Amino acid sequence: MKIDINEYNGEIVNDFTRYKIGFSDFAVDPSEEVYKNMLYLVAYDICNPSRLRKVAIACEDFGIRVEYSVFECDLCDEDFDQLWKRLGRLIDEDEDCILAYRICGSCVRQIESMGTVSRPGTVLFYMP
Numbered sequence: 643m644k645i646d647i648n649e650y651n652g653e654i655v656n657d658f659t660r661y662k663i664g665f666s667d668f669a670v671d672p673s674e675e676v677y678k679n680m681l682y683l684v685a686y687d688i689c690n691p692s693r694l695r696k697v698a699i700a701c702e703d704f705g706i707r708v709e710y711s712v713f714e715c716d717l718c719d720e721d722f723d724q725l726w727k728r729l730g731r732l733i734d735e736d737e738d739c740i741l742a743y744r745i746c747g748s749c750v751r752q753i754e755s756m757g758t759v760s761r762p763g764t765v766l767f768y769m770p
Contacts, residue, residue, distance in 0.1 A: 675750075677716045677747070677750055678716055679716050679717050679718045679721075680716075680717060680718070680719070680722070680744055680745070680746070681714060681715070681716055681744075681745040681750050682705070682714075682715040682716075682717055682722055682742050682743065682744055682745070683712065683713070683714060683715075683742070683743040683745060684701055684705065684712070684713045684715055684725075684729075684740065684741070684742045684743075685711055685712045685713075685740070685741045685742075685743075686701075686711050686729075686738070686739065686740040686741070687711065687738065687739045688711075688733065688737075688738045688739075688740075689734070689737040689738055690734070690737070690738075693732055693733060693734065693738065696732045697729060697732050697733065697738075697740070698711075700725065700728050700729055700732060701713040701715070701725075701729075703725075704717060704721065704724075704725045705717075722742070726742065
């Protein structure tokens with residue numbers, strides 16, 4: 643078994659300790675992430691809590707939450723069109739706002755971050 647040793651908050655992380663309870667995210671450098679398609683940064687401001695929840699669920703289906711109302715989505719053009727149409731059906735254009743920034747490959751390598759950027763780890767299973 644390959645053991646990948648990293649350090650997270652002063653603790654050694656490997657294949658055996660990675661999935662312990664209360665240890666759910668890993669610090670990353672966004673510029674070192676590998677993107678297969680085009681990276682889209684989707685941000686929103688939704689006024690109604692019900693619509694907000696539906697928009698968040700739609701974005702979770704297509705990307706990774708990096709802030710409360712900001713998602714990174716690694717999508718081909720067809721998948722982005724599908725997400726964009728779905729979001730368009732969910733919002734009230736008079737009250738809500740959604741922005742999508744397309745980030746090209748050369749710009750992705752220039753992403754800068756400060757502080758701890760966390761992303762959820764792989765979910766093994768959910769327990770009731």
